[in-house]
Amino acid sequence: MISSLQNDKINNSNQNRIVGHSQKKVFLKDPPFDPGEFFNRINNLKTQTQLYFALIAAHEMRLFDNLNTTHSHQELQKIYPHTEMILPLLKVLVENNYIKEREGAYYNTPLTSTYFCSSSVYFQGGFLDKINTKIIELWAHLPKLVMEGPVVFSKKNFFCNLCLPPMAENAMTGRLQHVVRSIVSLPEFLNAHKMLDLGGGHGLYSIALASLKKDLNCIVFDLPDIIDVTCDYIIAHNMDEQVKVLPGNFFVDDFGSGYDIILSSSNPSGKNREIIKKIFNALNPGGIFINIQSGDIELKDNPLSILERNMWVLEDEHERTSQQEGKTRPFLSSSYIDSIRSAGFEIQHVETIPDGYFEDYAVTMAVCKKKDLPPPFRSIKLSIQSGNNETYALLLDINQTADEWSKILSQVNQVINKK
DSSP states (O other): OOOOHHHHHHHHOOOGEEEEHHHHHHHSSSSSSSHHHHHHHHHHHHHHHHHHHHHHHHTTHHHHHHSSOOEHHHHHHHOOOOOOHHHHHHHHHTTTEEEEETTTTTOOOOOHHHTTTSSSTTHHHHHHHHHHHHHHHGGHHHHHHHOOOOOOEHHHHHIIIIIIIHHHHHHTTTHHHHHHHHTTTHHHTTTTEEEEEEETOOOOOHHHHHHHHOOEEEEEEEOHHHHHHHHHHHHHHHHHTTTTEEOOOOTTTOOOOOHHHHEEEGGGGGGGGGHHHHHHHHHHEEEEEEEEEEOOOOOOOOOHHHHHHHHHETTTSOOOHHHHHHSSSSSSSSHHHHHHHHTTTEEEEEEEETTTSTTEEEEEEEEEEEOOOOOOOOOEEEEEOOTSSSSEEEEETTOOOOHHHHHHHHHHHHOOOOO
């Protein structure tokens, strides 16, 4: 007797039946391609995905903070009570060299203590959170996004949570230190008293340079929502006396003048030719424009990165933000160099700064100096021809008094009228 369930399935699946000789072949003939490669690929991807989520879980559980000092598995079980999960998680982290185990006690590796512990100045927690946000909000919904369009991020959330914290943390892995060492070695830095950090975001360059020079006052200029986060970094480093913030849009707003140094790092002000003259005018004579940008070393085309960049847009933008295109656009192009020189700058120094975020990658730092103004005239020598073609020379001193100028003008008049 056939059950009603089987009858229903028979009636609904006629179109999917394998009939005749095809059915016999399926049960006798191996697949046309080795199944080993299929399962190896999928299982490797699955294993890497599981390891990624294990690592993110340990980060979110602050397991690495706890293991900055040695803990026995009994102590860890008091913090994380589900033994059936915490013990295998610890084993996974040991096998992948994120933590060490000795006689039932666990502790971090040097790499983990440096980059996964919130007490470390090199902590990359914001960077990990950014990656995980994109995994959860973008990649997990890729089928829907392909059919319905990209995710819309609010500008404030994007810049303040997904952009600034990871940028600050990434900079601290070597790029910022390299830049700071290069700047403090410049002779102009010794006499600098006022610096503008243009589009400065987290403000760490200003914070670092001001901490090394007590008579240097810095202004971080950026959008109003962003400088709210900048203030947190300034206060956290106790640099609020020397480092101030100024809200605005550098394309349209005035960002002041009288600067000895203007710094632009990884933002559109450093590649836009229209803003060069504005930067020039804001510098004191002999001041320097330090410009650090990507684009001169070509990154390999990565379809996964391109796909991810097309999975989101910023609010109020019908097309995806041009921020990423700006990163790949060449920096020191011939047209940009011509614009720098035409504005009155001379390029004093160019160097590459390693950026560990990408393997074998670097950004470019250019130091451009505003040419000193020629010394003002103190005196003027005049040659005057009289009416009878005799030539007379007069030396005029700009510091002469009004009476002296009257006498000179009287002499000039006599020479001109002399026949």
